[in-house]
Amino acid sequence: MQQLITVWAVFQGLLLEAMPFLLIGVAIATVAKALDPRGRLLNNLPRGPLIGPLSGALLGFALPACECGNVPVARRMIGIGAPLGMAFGFLFAAPVLNPVVLLSTWAAFPDKPWLLLLRPAGSLIVALLITGLLQLQSEAKLLNSELLAERRLSQPLIDVSLLNRRSGLIGSAISQPQSSNKTNHGVKEFIELGALLILGCAIAALIQTLIPRDLFLALGEAPTLSIISLMLLALVVSVCSSVDAFLALGFADLVTPGALLAFLLLGPVIDLKSISLLGRILTWPAIILILVGVSMVVLLIGQALNLVML
């Protein structure tokens, strides 16, 4: 019983901390849609396989939010037809490549300048590789069906046929939100994502209260196992990227440098709290692909660092 009461408290802590960032993200997405309803600005951004994700990643400096706030923004980008590579680059790298997170990393680890360099660099590498991997798949396989339908309405007919649009001559019409309706759309987005956030926080609170954290830290000395265990910890703990460096400070000296970097790279891309939110953008096979892909890339980066520093 004590454990359930404690799970309830941890759940409240996680939810109350994350919900404001979700609201900020939805607000940014709603304002962006009102200012640039057809995404002309975003559509003029680079589309190349490398420059696209890179420009998306750098957008984090303009929209500093953690992963909960980035999901609605990235969803909006995709919905209005922005280049997919750019939106994915933003989704995966912006939670680290933003001034708030870089400052908190520096504040937590002033004695580890290599971390201040390798965290953003690693995050960029992860974002570029995962975006490249995802773009090998068709949009239909990657995107949540509702978002895909919305995106196709915004794409030129040269790219998408009437059949794909499910509007016009064939299929049921999907209405493009009217200008007076954009705020309603934002309210709906907040409610849908808020419900998913509740589920994510509940799972994270349950697992991290019931499973001893020492299980994850026990393998701190072993080069490979320490990376894997800290990656699992990042998945479970689900704290926001703007404060995860302070959490890592508590065990930084107990684990290998590669494991520390892996913890700071994986959490901002995917964790138990954000998996459910990602479901509003991507299909489940795509989320599994991201989870596996990111884990492998982060493991390799951690291994490379351990090879150099140990």
Place this chain on the structure above:
Amino acid sequence: MKQLPLFILGLWGVVFLKCWADGRLNILLHSIFHWLIFATGIALILLALVGLRWLPQTGKKCSYWSIILLIITGLALILFPPRPSFSTLAANRSNIELGDSELSFFSAPEQRSLTDWVRLINSYPDPELYAGDPVLVSGFVLATPAGPPEIARLLVRCCLADATPVGLPVSWPKNQPWPKPDQWLQIKGVMAVESHHGALRAVLIAKKIKQIKAPIRPLEP
């Protein structure tokens, strides 16, 4: 009911303001986030009021499960404030290494907080340095798997999810039973050296133990 989503926004505005006002944030979040909770509550209520007054209610409906989950969770947050067992939470998390705190040596021993003591001992582990120093600390009772309970505090960088215990070993009076986990105590005593698993460590010899109320802000930054 087309206006239900806006009522839910309003409900969550009330939830955030209630959480901010009833003091629960002190046991859930680092204080730097408290203003954010207040601002979010105000923003949600304003959005709901503006929406109800001026926005035409058109467009797609929200899914029923999202609406039900948000209403149930919002009401539960209002009705059931958190009463976490710090001891249960800390039992699953090992003590952390705290950074250097050389300034702690400049303060008188009896003025050092429990966290100051743990910092100091982490920085200068030789227990002989502290033997005989007077101690006056407060914290909650943290059960340990093998051995007597410690006196501890929780450190939080973000929210309760990352709370990590810092504890001081205590030698409890022989003629009294050990205190129960989660009790808040103020302990007056002296530091001493004891052998623990073949190594020497600093231990607080408790001389005077007073049960106290949990502080308003039980989490340490």
